[in-house]
Amino acid sequence: MIFIWTTLTLQKNVMFRMFALLCMTRICLATTAIIDGVEVDCFVNCACCNGGAAQCLYHSTYGDYYCVDGCVAPMMGNKCRNYCRGNCLTCSQHTGSPCFTCKDTFYDLNSLCNKTCSVGCVGGTCNADGTCTTCREHFEGDKCDTCIQGKYGAYCSMNCLYQNCRCTEMNGCDSCKTGFAGYVCEKCIAGYYEANCSKQCPSGCSGGNCMSNGTCFQCVSGYHGEQCYNRCSKGCSDAVCYSNGTCTCLSSFAGTHCDECVVGYYGETCQQQCSVGCSTSYCSKDDGSCNCDKNFVQVKCDACTIGLYGLYCDLHCSDNCAGDTCSRIDGACTDGCVNGYSGSNCTTKCETGCASCQQFDKSYCISCTHGYSGSKCNCPSNCECYRGDKCNICLEQWRNPSYQCKCHTKYCTSNACTTCLNSTYFLNNTECCECPKNCKGGSCTTGLKCNGGCKDGFFGIDCSQKCTDIDDVCLKCSLLDGKCFICKTGYYPNESGDCVSCNGNCNNGLCNPETGKCIKGCVVSFWGDKCDINCYSKCVSCQQESGICNSCTDPTVHGLYCNESCYLSCVGKTCEQSSGHCSLGCDGNVFGNMCQTICPKNCLQTGTKPSCNTDGDCLYGCINDLEGGDCTERRIYIASSTNTATAALSGILGILLICTAAGCYMWNRRRSKPEQEDKRETEMTYEQLQGQARGQTYTNVDDHYSVLSV
Structure with missing residues (x-):
């Protein structure tokens, strides 16, 4: 049993160590990729497939978890678990070669992107061949590898x-x-100058050499000036001149530099006559330009004002000339005719059905009405017309004669033709037809209804009608009824939707083409959005938005609208417009900004002049012995000299009498009171007498009166 237990323990240790080794190997060999900013372990099945698990399927050759749509960068392999080789960012899924793109800062697909971009490339990145789009500062060259x-x-x-x-x-x-x-x-x-030696010496320098500032040492023949850029005038004899450009003139030239023509001529060789349309005999030597007489225009004054012709531009062109222009010589319409007319002078009408025709053949139509074509305007487009030019058959696989043969199967997305290529076509049975050409955005629905409305200048369900058919100066109109929204320059739509001229009081005749508001302001004396309100009668001019006067015609009025009179007491009855203050001072015995306050009544007057200044202070003194700035203080006289001395002597005698009386009193008191109490009383009496003495002031003064104010 002990043996068996020992064997099992050894087996478990071995298996644990093998498992740990496999885990360490798995960690060391881990392959990851960044997908949408997140690091993903590519050993997880389908984790690094392009399209994720949806594109991870069984493959008959490669087995389970095959990435059918390739791998995310920089992975490769059937299951996208291996990195592309070298520094490749993307590569062949199965073999890793070839390399399709390189990682940032690497290039050269042929070497598996093992070449590093130059440090001189901005961001360290470069193109597949090592070239850089932009170099860092201080680098140059295709690969930004040179200082x-x-x-x-x-x-x-x-x-x-x-x-x-x-x-x-x-x-x-x-x-x-x-x-x-x-x-x-x-x-x-040699041959260059300036601090950077980047400028070549002027070509007119003799020998091609010049000073450091570009000044030529000497000019080649036929040139003059510091840098010899100036050619001698063609009017110079033998085309030779001095260094300052002066020379001897040929017969048809004049001026110190022989660069002017004799009177009445112009041109390079001064052989062409100035036009009879010039207001004087002189014209520009260069191009014959001059100031024009009445009815003449253009630089040389050799053409008539639009609508006129003749030697003296005093005859009127035909009303049917296109652009109202005609030949100055015979009045023939030089720019063709307006629609509907033909002939040299555009007085003959085109044949019926022609919107316009050749100027010299009224029966040959250039454009047709109602969408027809052909020289007679009897044939719809894309049609084969015969026997009266009526469309019977559509040409070149076009279909639907009833819709002018604008339908075709090439506009379908499939042979079955269940949908059209895009919204600029609509499905009609088994073909797709073009939307009307004037649909805004080009899209429409079956029934020829434009989805986004019409292009500017057109209206109607199918946008086939022109705004100008209703009003020839309308640029944009209502989809349903053609009422104008925006008009051409110089016009605006009224309440009925008709284009009317901008108010004549608009500066330059310009107004907003939608609202009619004058965009360059109003002419003098008018204000309002449409400049249709008169400024107040005494305004020189006024503000367009408010009618507030910029200045007044009459200096005797003031206020925002120049409708308040200056005070009559202002000199000349004139005042400042903004404040009403009397700008020239007051007229009469008054003062103040508006001369409304009468000078103080106690001011002394002299003739008819004001008796006070602008602050109300009396200028010439006061009446009735009064004083002060406004003469409201009264004078008081105090006697001096002998009177003062007498008063002082009386005061001294009075004090002596008081002191004598006090001494007698104290003597009697001492006899009846204790010594200490008598002493205290004596001190108090003495202090009282001192205080009275201090209250008197004696001053030596001259023999005159001094004045005190009360």
Whole structure:
């Protein structure tokens, strides 16, 4: 029994150790992948299949848990439990080769992505061939593996001592930056200048050499100026001039540089005459441009104002000329005719059915009404028309003559034609038909109803009608009745949906094409959204939104609407518009911002001038011996000199009499009271007398009166 128990114990230990070894092996050999940001153990069946468990099925060759839609990156194998080889991110599922894409910072599919992208690539990532989309700072080259001039080191972060050199160590100079030369690339190569030696000396420099600022030492023949960019004028004899451009002129040229034409001529050789439409005999030498006389337009004033023709542009083109333009010579319509007319002067109507026709053949239709085609406008499109040009057969597998042969099986998704390619077609029995071309978004439903409404400019269930058929200046209208929502520039829809001209009081005649609100403001004297309200009568101009006056026509009024009179006491009856304050001062015996307050009545007046200043203080003194800024304080006179001396002497005699009386009194008291009490009483009496003496003040003053205010 002991033997059996020992054997079982050994077997359990062996099995436990084997199980532990298998677990450690399983952990060490664990393969994981990141799916949607979560690390997943790919040894779990179906865990790393593309599409998850739904794409993990039995395969007759590969058995259970076969990933039918491949593996997530970077896994491979029938059950997607192995990594792609090398640094491949995606590879062949069964063999791991070829490598389809590389992990970030690696490239070269042929070597299983074992080449590392240059550190000079932004983010360390590169293309399949090692090239980089963008280089980090201080790197250059297709693979961003070269330092720019002036930098060196593994990260191109260290500076070469000589910044115009390409170096591999600080004091080195292996080669020069483009345009530089010298032992340490300290100067420009011949023919170049500027700090970076990047600018080539002007081509007009003789010998191709110039100073460091680009100034030529000498110009080649026929040029002048500091950098010899300027050609000598063609008006110079032999095309030669001095360094300042002056020269001897040919006969048809004038000016110190011979670059002007004689009066009445223009052109490169001054051989062309200025137009009779120029307001003066002069025109631009370069292009003949000039200021035009009445009825003439264009740069050279050699064309008539739209709608006019003739030598002096005083005749009117035909009303049927397209664009209202015609030949200045004979009045022939140069841009063709408006729809419905033909002929040289567009006075002949096109044949019936033609929306427009050739200018010189009224029976040959260019466009037709009601969707018809052909030179006679009798044949629908995609049809074979005969015997009256009526559509009987659809052409080239087109179907449904009743729908102008716009249906075809090529628009179906299958031979059975149960659905159409997209919403721009609708199903009609066994074919799909084109939606009306003017449907917004191109989609429709059976019955030719546009799903998203019509394109701007069209209306109707099938969007076949033009907004301009109802109003020729309408850009967008109601789907059902064609009432206009948005009009062309210069117009807006009224309440009835008809396009009307912007109010004539709009600046530049411009208004919002939907609301009619003037978008450039109003002309002077009008305000409101449509500039249809008059500014107040005394406004020079007013604000469009509120009608508040910007300024007043009359300086005697003020207020937001210039409808409040300035006070009559303002000088000239004028005041500031914003506050009503009298800007020139007061007229009369008044003061204050608005001259409403009468000067104090005790101010002394002089003539007709105000007796007080703007603060109400009297300017010329007071009446009735009054004083103070507003003359409200009265003067009191106090006598001095002899009177003062007499009063002082009387005061002294009075004190002596009081002292004598007090002495007598104290003598009698001492006889009847104890000595200590008499002494205390004597001290108190003495203090009282001292206090009375201190109350008197004697001052020596001059012989005059001093004034006290009361």
